[in-house]
Amino acid sequence: MAHIPMRRRTLVAGVLGTLPLIRPAAARTRYVFDQNVGRLEFVARHLGVLSSTGRFEDFSCELLIDPDRPLTTNVEVTVRTGAVALAYPGAVDLLRSPAFFDVEKYPxxxxxxxxxxxxxxxxxxxxxxxxxxxxxxxxxxxxxLLERKMDPALGREVAEFSAAGDMKRSEFGMTADQAAISDTIRLAVRVRLLV
Structure with a gap:
C-alpha cells in the first residue's frame, strides 16, 4: 500500500466525508402552457395620460422546475407576433407592420x-x-406565486403565477410614433398550472 502523508490523508478524508452530502440533481418537472391557460399582455402609455392593454393570442411556454430548488426554474417562451390583439381601430395592422413587430420578416x-x-x-x-x-x-x-390550492373538481393542486417587467421598444428598433406612444412597454403574464 502506498504511503500517503498525514496532511494529504486528512484532506482526502475531509473531501470524502462530504460526499454523502452531495445529492444527485432531482429530475426537473416540465410544464407547458399557452393562451388556453395563460395570458400574455403588454401595456403602453399614450400621450402620457392614457394607457392601452393588448395581448398575444398565440404563444407557448415551457417551464422546467426542480422541485427541490424552485427558484432556479428555467423558462422558454415563443410568441407569434402576428397574433396580437388591441381594441383600437388600426392598432393591430400598425403593430404587425415593419414599424413595429414586422411580422412578415420576424414572425x-x-x-x-x-x-x-x-x-x-x-x-x-x-x-x-x-x-x-x-x-x-x-x-x-x-x-x-399568487395562489396555490386544491381544486376539488380536478382533484389536483393548482398554482397561479404572475410575472411582469418593463422593456424599451426603441431597443428593438420600434421607434415609430414616439410622441404618441411611450417607449416603455410593460409585459405581463399570468398562468394557472396543475402541480
Whole structure:
C-alpha cells in the first residue's frame, strides 16, 4: 500500500466525508402552457395620460422546475407576433407592420431565461434574453406565486403565477410614433398550472 502523508490523508478524508452530502440533481418537472391557460399582455402609455392593454393570442411556454430548488426554474417562451390583439381601430395592422413587430420578416419573439434564486415564491425574479425583430436584449421580470390550492373538481393542486417587467421598444428598433406612444412597454403574464 502506498504511503500517503498525514496532511494529504486528512484532506482526502475531509473531501470524502462530504460526499454523502452531495445529492444527485432531482429530475426537473416540465410544464407547458399557452393562451388556453395563460395570458400574455403588454401595456403602453399614450400621450402620457392614457394607457392601452393588448395581448398575444398565440404563444407557448415551457417551464422546467426542480422541485427541490424552485427558484432556479428555467423558462422558454415563443410568441407569434402576428397574433396580437388591441381594441383600437388600426392598432393591430400598425403593430404587425415593419414599424413595429414586422411580422412578415420576424414572425416570432422569444424569451429564454431562468429564476435568479433571489427572493421567495411570494416574490422572485426571472432574468434572461428577450428577442424581438431579431434583436436580443437582457430582460428581467418580477414573478409571484399568487395562489396555490386544491381544486376539488380536478382533484389536483393548482398554482397561479404572475410575472411582469418593463422593456424599451426603441431597443428593438420600434421607434415609430414616439410622441404618441411611450417607449416603455410593460409585459405581463399570468398562468394557472396543475402541480
Amino acid at each position: 416570432e419573439a422569444t424569451f429564454d431565461g431562468a429564476a435568479t434564486g433571489e427572493g421567495t415564491l411570494a416574490r422572485f425574479f426571472l432574468a434572461g434574453n428577450l428577442t424581438i425583430r431579431g434583436i436580443t436584449r437582457p430582460h428581467r421580470m418580477e414573478a409571484r
